[in-house]
Amino acid sequence: MAPVLFQARRWLPGTALAWDDGCVSTPDSPEQPPAPAGTVAEASESRIIEILLASYPQAAPAAAETHAHAAGSGVLLGMGDDAALLRFPGGRVLTTVDSLVEGQDFLREWPCGYRTTGRDVGFKSTAQNVSDINAMGGRSVGALVALSLPRDVELAWVQGYAQGVSDAARVLGADGFGIVGGDLSLAGEVTATMTVLGSPGEAVVTRSGAKAGDRIVVAGHHLGRADAALSLLNSTEPQDRVETWGDLERRVAEAMFRPLPPLSVGPEACRVLTSLMDVSDGLLRDASRIAAASGVALRLDPAAIDEEGARLSGWAGRHAGDAVRRVLLGGEDHLLLGTCPPHGPLPDGFRELGTVTDGQGVWLGERSLDAARGFDHFS
Amino acid sequence: MAPVLFQARRWLPGTALAWDDGCVSTPDSPEQPPAPAGTVAEASESRIIEILLASYPQAAPAAAETHAHAAGSGVLLGMGDDAALLRFPGGRVLTTVDSLVEGQDFLREWPCGYRTTGRDVGFKSTAQNVSDINAMGGRSVGALVALSLPRDVELAWVQGYAQGVSDAARVLGADGFGIVGGDLSLAGEVTATMTVLGSPGEAVVTRSGAKAGDRIVVAGHHLGRADAALSLLNSTEPQDRVETWGDLERRVAEAMFRPLPPLSVGPEACRVLTSLMDVSDGLLRDASRIAAASGVALRLDPAAIDEEGARLSGWAGRHAGDAVRRVLLGGEDHLLLGTCPPHGPLPDGFRELGTVTDGQGVWLGERSLDAARGFDHFS
DSSP states (O other): OOOGGGOTTOBOTTSSOEEETTEEEOOOOTTSOOOOOSBGGGSOHHHHHHHHHHHSOOOOBOOOTTOTTOOOOEEEEOTTSSSEEEEOGGGEEEEEEEEEEBTTTBOSBOTTSOBOOHHHHHHHHHHHHHHHHHTTTEEEEEEEEEEEEOTTSBHHHHHHHHHHHHHHHHHHTOTTOEEEEEEEEEOSSOEEEEEEEEEEOSOOOOSSOOOTTOEEEEESSOTTHHHHHHHHHTOOOGGGOGGGOOHHHHHHHHHHHOOOOOTTTHHHHTTTOSEEEEEOSOHHHHHHHHHHHHTSEEEEOHHHHHHHHHHHHHHHGGGGSSHHHHHHHOOOOOEEEEEEOSSSOOOTTEEEEEEEESSSEEEETTEEEOGGGSOOTTO | OOOGGGOTTOBOTTSSOEEETTEEEOOOOTTSOOOOOSBGGGSOHHHHHHHHHHHSOOOOBOOOTTOTTOOOOEEEEOTTSSSEEEEOGGGEEEEEEEEEEBTTTBOSBOTTSOBOOHHHHHHHHHHHHHHHHHTTTEEEEEEEEEEEEOTTSBHHHHHHHHHHHHHHHHHTTOTTOEEEEEEEEEOSSOEEEEEEEEEEOSOOOOSSOOOTTOEEEEESSOTTHHHHHHHHHTOOOGGGOGGGOOHHHHHHHHHHHOOOOOTTTHHHHTTTOSEEEEEOSOHHHHHHHHHHHHTSEEEEOHHHHHHHHHHHHHHHGGGGSSHHHHHHHOOOOOEEEEEEOSSSOOOTTEEEEEEEESSSEEEETTEEEOGGGSOOTTO
């Protein structure tokens, strides 16, 4: 089945979300509770939790404990106690954590004037974590969220965070995924830390299985979208001001906060792929991780990279400047990067980017690339 | 078996830790790597991760996947991929998250002049989370840590954080517990968010099972210790300056950062208790949660509360002023609070604090207490 993510202008049944070549527009949904007034400083902890719980997605309940062999993972005990209790058939659990920190991963207001919404942060929190579970061939079951909030944050922003988590679960097709616990703190800056627990598929694929002769493959949108978004958001040029944005700019900016990890293809592809990972720090840097973990060289095909660049240019227009550099180095796209045995059809949703050879490092044709040029939070 | 936590002046075999009525002193351990020089700003992300991994506790490996019925939870895949893979026999997982935020949960330098160490934060991160798993009758298996670090934090502080996590695992007896994943961010303030995954015991006990006639029970150190520590740390009196501290002050201050949840008694007690929770927000506030969840009244025995106050006074001297108030309202002690059927012996390590009756709320003898006076991060 072709992943639904790549279909243009498709309305998802039962939602108020419109797709347009990967651009998700999220108009107010009629069934949402009214936006609360006031700031975090004016609300009690229990009021803030109430706002969050009203909009967080609910994880699917697990089969009752008395049916020990019933299929299906899910929640046995959710919020309200010291810990949540989840069921995982087979007793194996995948788990990962990621933080979004104000000032580091996003700005409340960007140089171009765009103000990051709670929905933006909630969607991205969720997408980047479920992408990690997907990259191991698993399905996300539940998550815990630790939110740190400055006193001046609007309660409507907090509600937006929870709605963004729900949007992501629905839009990405994370069926049954929900929030099962959390923690709230006052702080000087917004931090959203999400830990996801997932149920592995039959095969768990790591970064260390690539073999010489394999094909390098990628699934999801074209590379470099989030990097184009970042340069628009960080622009101080008058023509990039948020007040002047048209459809194209809104779509490009949204790529920063609406990553679209291809959840529909991860678990199935793991039956075939020899290595797999989430591309979050840029193609070059992440490819070098597979190369190092597998003890091989990853040789990208210049024509395939040019093709990615051309797709980026077509999508982002003048915001895609230096497109091939964005394709190679841009982070935060949350695609899947993997390697596939040399023969047989590619797994659904994947395209080819090059080949694995003996040696080490990442190459663009015959040119050795320096992985240290990739994205590093601490550089 | 009496919990080892309450034995005075006991040296734990194989460690460099000395116990003195619950005071843990942690001299430099000879097998530790040398303290790194410099600050976060001067190190790469991979260098910081290397420092952390050298001192984090390693989770016990699980039985190989081919032995599907082998007993024992543990790690199948640890760090280095998009997600960790853990095994849980029976397929049930307990999970909880807590953050420690600079400026909210601790100060880099307190009014008395004490500077919070990385070991302090690492120990408390761990203790407060494993206490939540203990309060559900489970055993902690692995944890993920999201650390946000300002650029000016010393690398030695970061190493101390990891050592504090290891100290806690060893001192609290969390056998096999280890760090299986994490995330690092730059930020304006230190935030340590830990998510723990645990294996439930035969019985999972929640807050909602208390019945009229039950006895109210508590396990762990006397109540109010962390509150006494907090008032010493926050003191601006010249006689409380850190430079003047003697053994008593060091012991009292340490109660803030070395909570000692009684892990040895949680799972076993769950075979008997009707409700159980971690006391983190103060006896009154947490008792009111059991009362509300169970639809009963919790009636504390004034003589038992006075006895707790007397123990606190004996331990903290002049820093225990207004001891009964600290016993009722002081947070962050991380004891176990539960209810036990009316007849039969108390579970090992528990003492009686009162009785459950029909009605609602929390009472001190015939006096109704106001739970809103408890500790609330957002009040």
